[in-house]
Amino acid sequence: MKRQHLTRLPAYLLSIAAAVFILFPFWITFSNALMTEAESAAYPPKLWPTGLHLDNFSGVLAVIPIARFITNSFVVSSLITLGCLVTSCMAAYAFAFLRFPGKKIFFALFLSTMMIPWEVAIIPNYLTVRSWGWLDSYAGLTVPFLATAFGVFLMRQFFLQLPKELLEAARIDGCGHVRIFLRLAVPLSIPGLATLGVYSFLNHWNMYLWPLLVTSSEQMRTVQIGVSMLQFSEMTAWNLVMAGLLLVLLPSLIMLALGLSRLVGGLTAGALKG
Amino acid sequence: MEKTEKSTSLPLKSRIRMDQTATRTSGDPSRTASIGRFREAALAAAFIAPALLLFGIFLFYPLIQSVYLSLHSTNPRGQVANFVGLTNFRNLFKSPGFPNSLMVTFQFILLTVPASLAFALTFAAICRSRIRGMKLFRFIFALPIAVSVSTGSIMWMVLFHPTVGTLNYLLEQLGLTPVQWLTDPHTALLSVSLMTIWMNVGFLFILLLGGMQGIPDELYESAKIDGSGPIRTFWRLTLPLVSPTLFFASVTSIIGAFQAFGQINILTKGGPVNSTNVLVFKLYEDAFVNFRFGVGSAQALVLFAIVLLITIIQFVVVERKVHYQ
Structure with missing residues (x-):
């Protein structure tokens, strides 16, 4: 049982790394879509919106x-x-x-x-x-x-x-x-x-x-x-x-x-x- | 036993029934049969006609028309002006633009195809190994298939952005110098390739996963019993058995790389200094920006010849080494 977990650990690490590579652009899109204009133009770039600015959609x-x-x-x-x-x-x-x-x-x-x-x-x-x-x-x-x-x-x-x-x-x-x-x-x-x-x-x-x-x-x-x-x-x-x-x-x-x-x-x- | 008996008896029954109806209707079974065959052929013609007509108008005719156009010079309205023979082709290879496009396209293929396949293969192998949460990972890895080339390009445009871009920010956090992703001629093609790999992975992953799911579980069980580790199992079992799919995936992705256009048009417009000016982008510029349809057609035919050659080489050379079950 323990050994099985050990052999699966690399698989998990690999999947998580791969998932980050795939998801990162989606996350940037998603979080920017919820930011205010000032936040999205800020440097350093923000990874999280401060709130849900849904008025961007309208x-x-x-x-x-x-x-x-x-x-x-x-x-x-x-x-x-x-x-x-x-x-x-x-x-x-x-x-x-x-x-x-x-x-x-x-x-x-x-x-x-x-x-x-x-x-x-x-x-x-x-x-x-x-x-x-x-x-x-x-x-x-x-x-x-x-x-x-x-x-x-x-x-x-x-x-x-x-x-x-x-x-x-x-x-x-x-x-x-x-x-x-x-x-x-x-x-x-x-x-x-x-x-x-x-x-x-x-x-x-x-x-x-x-x-x-x-x-x-x-x-x-x-x-x-x-x-x-x-x-x-x-x-x-x-x-x-x-x-x-x-x-x-x-x-x-x-x-x-x-x-x-x-x-x-x-x-x-x-x-x-x- | 009963089942096989049933299925073998069916054609016999139908033959009897057919003979009965034949004698009833005309009395000459061979004539009825030939009428039946004619009706079947007519039906077949009607069934394949729509697809055949569309292929004729939008694929076969254009191919012939391309040959015709490529041998002529055209006016901006697309009408043929005069016959110029092979001048269009000669000019293509004499001018620096087209050989450069060929080179860029080959570089683009080398940068995108092996990496995309390697990523997709790894992702598929992960999902095949049935770890917990596999369904979630499967959905995540497939996500890029839902992203169109234009949406993907703009997503990455933000990542590549020189000031608000996250990629440079991350590089800085790691203590590396920021990169002029899309504006430096040395990195522009690499940047476009990075985005393309990300986009291709979804489709290739789905394709390869499908291929891997066709491998029977018993083989994995017996490999496990023989004490084969996951990496050895991958090289000795999964890879050979998935090779037909991998072969198909490599052909489609090479051909797909030859057709790259959207990401170039949105991210770089072929620049800087033509460092990302791939074949289809050049074709587009010549034909639809400068309205030189003759030159454009000549390029289209060269593209066709290359794609055809690659397909043939792949089928002849690789097919022999590919393992079919």
Whole structure:
């Protein structure tokens, strides 16, 4: 018993050191968000706020339309996530259960899209979206991202793990593929959908370069672009900046807390066995 | 026994049923079967069409369009002015800017990828060891995945700040000289890398932990019985068995490092004296600040070629050494 404690001591020390490294920037953000302007600009820097100055939050909301940015990001991420789930499930079902000519070639084609970094396509995509008049619109922000090869592989993996007997039985009962897809495959793959959903939502919530290119009006800015406005606007009151950051962080943190166990293991499944 | 019997009998049953329906409908089973196969193919086409269409418009077409653009000079509106052949590529390698960007990008990869992987691997090994409070640590280590590149950059901007920054204050407390984190050309890339490592750790940790949880407990039990200590177990058991995931993680993080943009744009804008001017930032400046889409496309293609090469090398060389169960 005693020996076990001894061997675990280094593990604890290591975890605590690691946790400090990870948490420190969060703590600075959090504590600054609750400070007065004078406190946040003081030298030496303060690690604790003297009180809870919650008016920072209303202060930053008055300067920058963060609510609007958050709404935009929410709409964009949700649309993309929903679209991704639909296109991924459909394609995954075809690759998992349907027989069709050229299946291997199409599968290789889908696989090859994973090797094209998005940045390579960004200039032509910008020109395309501009020529369609989609700059500064939800369409321009979402449509290019509605399908991902990663999602297809992840969902295919889940479909292949479904019990074969069940699908066989459905076929015997005269179920067509469309019904099997809608009534069996998709509902039984909720864990997979959740993994892909959380991953896709977080990923697109955090998108930076594309929204920077295709939005120009304040009305259409997403949170990530809006947040950098905090620091470029005249006020460099760090307490307000940090209060803004905290507001932006909150949705993703909640999402992570709810979906963490889905992400662990789920991502590995799609990444390796696909 | 019963179970296997059931599952083997199922296809037979279905075959009988199919034959029955086939004879009932047309009397020529082979014709019905071919109609059925055609319908299945049509359904498959409909099912993969949306994804395929999107890939076509937003990935495959742009790739071809990039080649076309890179061989032309363009006007600021993005229209092709005239054919210039390989001039764009030649100019890229003749001018000092692009080779510098390549160098900076490689340095950035060396600074971020091994460190991120090492941290993530350690964190995952800690969480695998099931110490008390593991759930809390797991949440803490995963936290950076919730931080976007812009949020993270601004968080670190405060830490790096020359006067109110906490990092310099801590250095002073330790009796060290303060560092001009983002404004000194010698340290700027290092500072950006530090922030990037912090940001990457969340995702890599989740990935590697997932891989480690796939290792059966019995293996750990028998290692323990054989008297293997935690460090030996890590090197001899965990590392080889997690190597497929580690392999995937290293490929994704190298490719991810090639794509770094947000932290550069917010923290340094490529400066000071181009010491942090990575490939994608340069591409962005050329294409979307100076509106030289031809030159930008040429750079995009070089980026594509490098990423492709790395992917191929990794798959060929590393895959042979990676241990698959």
